Amino acid sequence: MKSLSNILITLVAVTLSLTVHARNNGEERGRPVLPTHVNAKWQQECSGCHLAFPPGLLPAASWRKLMSGLDQHFGTNAALGEPDTVAITEFLVKNASNRWSANTAPLRITESHWYKSRHSELSTAIWKRASVKSHSNCAACHTGADKGVFDEHRVRIPR
Amino acid sequence: MKKNKNKTAWLAGLALALPLYAGANPIQDSYRAAAKQENPAFKDFSAAAGRKLYTTKVGELACASCHTDSPMLEGKHAKTNKVILPMAPAANPKRLTDAANVEKWFKRNCNDVLKRACTAQEKGDFMAYLLSR
Numbered sequence: 001m002k003s004l005s006n007i008l009i010t011l012v013a014v015t016l017s018l019t020v021h022a023r024n025n026g027e028e029r030g031r032p033v034l035p036t037h038v039n040a041k042w043q044q045e046c047s048g049c050h051l052a053f054p055p056g057l058l059p060a061a062s063w064r065k066l067m068s069g070l071d072q073h074f075g076t077n078a079a080l081g082e083p084d085t086v087a088i089t090e091f092l093v094k095n096a097s098n099r100w101s102a103n104t105a106p107l108r109i110t111e112s113h114w115y116k117s118r119h120s121e122l123s124t125a126i127w128k129r130a131s132v133k134s135h136s137n138c139a140a141c142h143t144g145a146d147k148g149v150f151d152e153h154r155v156r157i158p159r
Numbered sequence: 160m161k162k163n164k165n166k167t168a169w170l171a172g173l174a175l176a177l178p179l180y181a182g183a184n185p186i187q188d189s190y191r192a193a194a195k196q197e198n199p200a201f202k203d204f205s206a207a208a209g210r211k212l213y214t215t216k217v218g219e220l221a222c223a224s225c226h227t228d229s230p231m232l233e234g235k236h237a238k239t240n241k242v243i244l245p246m247a248p249a250a251n252p253k254r255l256t257d258a259a260n261v262e263k264w265f266k267r268n269c270n271d272v273l274k275r276a277c278t279a280q281e282k283g284d285f286m287a288y289l290l291s292r
Binding site for chain 2: 047076077134
């Protein structure tokens with residue numbers, strides 16, 4: 001009897017994990033998205049034009065690809081010196097998503113399945129507001145974004 | 160006693176020299192040296208020329224597109240909406256104090272706005288404008 005309930009529990013657990021897996025097609029952000037200790041260069045250099053996006057939001061392969069193409073970074077030459085590039089890449093790769101099982105490596109966080117599924121209920125009008133403007137502007141709504149906090153309790157959608 | 164006198168003379172000299180130095184910026188000085196190399200007829204940097212550069216639009220962007228019409232004000236990145244702190248040292252004392260940082264942003268933003276590198280003359284003019292605010 002006991003072994004039967006064990007089997008049942010295992011079955012439920014496996015089904016649940018498969019459901020989560022299926023929901024985001026294996027493109028799941030890591031936990032935590034931001035380690036307790038962050039690299040100072042990452043903080044300084046990556047926050048020049050946008051929020052320093054936490055490493056756990058993308059898999060290691062994405063970060064490697066992104067960091068090796070900084071001279072063509074979404075329309076801007078954002079190339080850094082060799083030592084900074086190496087140090088920042090190391091930090092990003094080491095703390096990349098630990099729950100990304102898909103064989104994909106998007107360059108844009110907004111192309112990932114976890115991102116799309118979590119933002120699907122928002123109307124297009126919200127994104128057009130001057131206070132939001134861009135999908136890369138996490139901090140417009142996620143008040144704890146700079147600390148790597150993206151949970152719903154800290155979301156305030158601006159007017 | 161003699162030592163004290165020397166010290167007084169040195170301090171007096173420093174007090175005299177400091178106001179003269181107050182307007183100078185060592186980063187701008189290095190651009191001055193480079194500008195002389197670029198152009199033997201180089202005279203000085205001009206805040207007016209810097210202002211002109213600040214508002215010059217090539218394609219879609221001018222410096223003012225992200226930094227607003229005044230470098231004394233907080234700006235916003237034209238694409239990402241990220242807040243940009245004021246560029247003029249009078250409004251933000253951290254500006255124009257780190258040579259590598261200044262050079263990094265000239266390299267990046269001249270390329271973004273003008274689609275080319277800035278000359279030493281342009282960099283010095285731009286700094287003259289920011290320092291004049």
